[in-house]
Amino acid sequence: MNIGIVGLGAIGSLWAVKLHQAGHQVCVFTRNTHQQTAQVTLDMDSNNDSVYTFPTNQHDSLAQCECLLVTVKSTQVTQAISPFLPFLPTTTSIIFIHNGMGAVDNLQSQLANFPVYLATTTQAAFRPKPNHVQHTGLGGTLIGPYSSNIRKSNIIKVLNNALAPVHWQENIQTALWNKLAINCVINPLTAIHQCKNGELAQPTFTPTLNLLIQEIVQVMNAVSITTSTSQLTKVINNVIITTANNYSSMQQDVVHHRATEIDYITGYLIRTAKLHDIDIPMNHQLFSQIKHLETKYPIQ
Template identity: 50%
Template sequence: MNIVIVGPGAIGSLWAYKLHQAGHKVSLWGTKQNQQWMLAADDSPEILFSYNQPQTLIDADLLLITVKAWQVEAAITPLQPHVNKDAILLFMHNGMGAVDNIVELIFEYPVVIATTTHGALKVDAHHVKHTGIGQTQLGAFNEKGSQCTFLVDVLNHALPTVSWNSNIRFALWNKLAINCAINPLTAIHQCLNGALAEEKFRPTLDAVIDELVCVMQAEEIPVDRNQLTTTIDNVIRATAANKSSMHQDIFYRRQTEIDFITGYLVRKAQQHGIEVPANSELYKQIQLLEKNGKHHD
């Protein structure tokens, strides 16, 4: 397939490299002024990719969009006129709501949503590390997207394990719940994920989880409070040595994805008339840190 990776950050670079290794014609699209870009993954040699070449958009069978949630609209809007209506748009980012914001722009395309637990770290501009083996789930965003189940084989061949989830909203909500619990706290306290296992964080985590369960039930997402708590605690343990993306964004004074994680939860809670004081407080604190561009010592 002709594949364009839009936003070759850590996870985008990892997929670009793996898809190229699997025999696809992969190009990159990003914010640099280059026409070519070298990429290496782990200990494998560098590969030269074409970068920001308009012809690659015209020829694309698949756009894999791996920008951050708040960048989705700005990234897709200028590209859309050049992309064939048969090309599949596959969105892979943290949080929810970003694709809903551009429905009018993309309704003619087959649209697929992905959530992944693979870990990736950009060591430098040209080198990505695969820091954690995970799983990827795909699901249809629209009717045309539901005809794209073959993408499971395409992606699974490059970076297993990939599966199709006909209830992708359930998977997205569960990922959102994990992000709501871990990301803001690690960003505010500038701590590793594993620090959240300390007793002092338990009351906040419990309050966040209680509120998540209420909103998820209102959204008709199957959820069990004990199961969700176990899942979140397991992720905290399994990723103990990791810094969350929000931790990194606050540290480097970048915009975070808070509006599409905790912000999305707060907006859904308001629609259902549910009070979510613990999540609202975390949301405010992150917004304040973003505004001040300062990080907590």
């Protein structure tokens, strides 16, 4: 297939390599519009076979694009994808993979004629330096319809053959909300305290974790996502333990003076809570603290 990938961060780089290995024609699109080729080395292997070169920013290829993976941060979705939409066939499957929720809603009218899918992944990737990506943890990817009129596509099989497992999830909102809940707890706390995920297992964080989870459960139940405080606590504690040595994406954004995705993580939770008249003061507090941190450095 002819596949485009918008964003060559860790996850975008991983998908680019895996799809290329599976025999597909992959073109990548980056912020540097003058860049014509991009190289990616997988897992820091020095063998020539592990260095992959991709055509880059070849806008002519959009006319033949059968699937477009959008792997930029939620804050960059609108700016990154809008210029391409007029040149894509309306049969092109567009799949968004990013943290947070609500970013695609800003493009509803522009995306109305496309088959649009939302995805969440637990595949772990890390870029120790530009042009290098490490596949640091095996996981899975769930893909589902953005709107009710979208049906399962053969692209699911294509993606599964490249980087398994990839599963169809008819009610993708449940998966997205569960991922959002995890991010609402781990990301802002690790960014504020500049710590690894595992440090949140310390008893000093327990009262804050409990309050955050109680608030999140109220909002999830209000939007018909069934969960309980005990269930969500178990899930989040498991993620904290299994990713103990990892730094969250928000922690890394603060370290590198980048805009965080707080507006589409805790911000989305806050907006949803307001619609249902639910008070979530602890999440409000973390949101304000991250926003304050962002004012202390020039955004890169």
